Amino acid sequence: MRFDSALGLESRRGVGATTAKVAVYAVMVLVFTGPLLGLLISAFSKTLDPTAFSLWPEELTLQNFVQAGEKNVYLYLLNSFAVVGFGLLLQMIVSVFAAYSLARKKFRGMSVVLLLILTTMMLPEEVIAIPLSIVLADLPLIHTNLIGTYAGMILPVGAWGFSILVMTEFMKDVPVELEEAARIDGAGELRTFFTIILPLCRPALGVIGVFGFTMIWDQYLLPLIVATESSQWTLPIALRSLRSDEEVGIGVLLAASLLALLPSIIAFLAFQRQFMRGLTSGAIKG
The missing domain is CATH 1.10.3720.10 (MetI-like)
Structure with a gap:
């Protein structure tokens, strides 16, 4: 079953229905891929603050993996x-x-x-x-x-x-x-x-x-x-x-x-x- 069908958006047309579909899909992508993307970016970043968990890299590095090897x-x-x-x-x-x-x-x-x-x-x-x-x-x-x-x-x-x-x-x-x-x-x-x-x-x-x-x-x-x-x-x-x-x-x-x-x-x-x-x-x- 498609998500737009479950939410009753499949039969609807117009700008409002399209916007609602895009919003629903965006939330789904963020919920399911956000943690994975954050982990991927943080693993290659110089993370000095333990509470920092960014979805956008500031400075990419392989130092974390080098230290992991050590x-x-x-x-x-x-x-x-x-x-x-x-x-x-x-x-x-x-x-x-x-x-x-x-x-x-x-x-x-x-x-x-x-x-x-x-x-x-x-x-x-x-x-x-x-x-x-x-x-x-x-x-x-x-x-x-x-x-x-x-x-x-x-x-x-x-x-x-x-x-x-x-x-x-x-x-x-x-x-x-x-x-x-x-x-x-x-x-x-x-x-x-x-x-x-x-x-x-x-x-x-x-x-x-x-x-x-x-x-x-x-x-x-x-x-x-x-x-x-x-x-x-x-x-x-x-x-x-x-x-x-x-x-x-x-x-x-x-x-x-x-x-x-x-x-x-x-x-x-x-x-x-x-x-x-x-x-x-x-x-x-x-």
């Missing part, structure tokens, strides 16, 4: 990329195979499995923080300590209930006749999955890719539990440390904040087409 911000950024890269890859692999099992296989206790997956989405991170730290300190069966390792930050995000449920509902709507036709032609189950089902689920992959990237990128409590040295910090933890450091100026903090924000925007733009197709498909099916 505070190891780029190391923390690299750590975040490593965790997100491997974590998202693992999460998408687990999601597509788990969704295929739930959407195509019939087994006893399927409702219980779905209920357990849904339950994991209802538990806040603070509730499972202590049990998670205990499990990571002594991984069951293999008795391995993952505290202080990157694997300890990656494995817990390898399965996410939201991604599994999205993929499951999308795969349920893939026509079974396509699989039957592929099997008649001699295709095995794995070949049918990779050549028939998975390509049709590309919009859903875009949705879980964007949401999964954002979820892992914004992780704060998990790296805080696992990291034992500052060299293992991810960017969200580093931002908290920079904020509490009295020697760090507001410009450095804004530069680090911009570095933390840009990857999420880039990820959305990269998956934008599949993301919007996935949301539209879900709305039509619903």
Whole structure:
């Protein structure tokens, strides 16, 4: 639904209606892009006053990013990329195979499995923080300590209930006749999955890719539990440390904040087409 239709401006003509539309759009642009533009300008400006947050640059400089490098911000950024890269890859692999099992296989206790997956989405991170730290300190069966390792930050995000449920509902709507036709032609189950089902689920992959990237990128409590040295910090933890450091100026903090924000925007733009197709498909099916 268009905003001018919702406000009753679409059917109106004349100077007054045009002015009202321009005013509404201007307010929307200011509200949604104002903070981002202010952050972008301030990160490249010499900001001496912590209360100054201007939308117009006075003197552009890269000094904030140089000082951010001196505070190891780029190391923390690299750590975040490593965790997100491997974590998202693992999460998408687990999601597509788990969704295929739930959407195509019939087994006893399927409702219980779905209920357990849904339950994991209802538990806040603070509730499972202590049990998670205990499990990571002594991984069951293999008795391995993952505290202080990157694997300890990656494995817990390898399965996410939201991604599994999205993929499951999308795969349920893939026509079974396509699989039957592929099997008649001699295709095995794995070949049918990779050549028939998975390509049709590309919009859903875009949705879980964007949401999964954002979820892992914004992780704060998990790296805080696992990291034992500052060299293992991810960017969200580093931002908290920079904020509490009295020697760090507001410009450095804004530069680090911009570095933390840009990857999420880039990820959305990269998956934008599949993301919007996935949301539209879900709305039509619903």
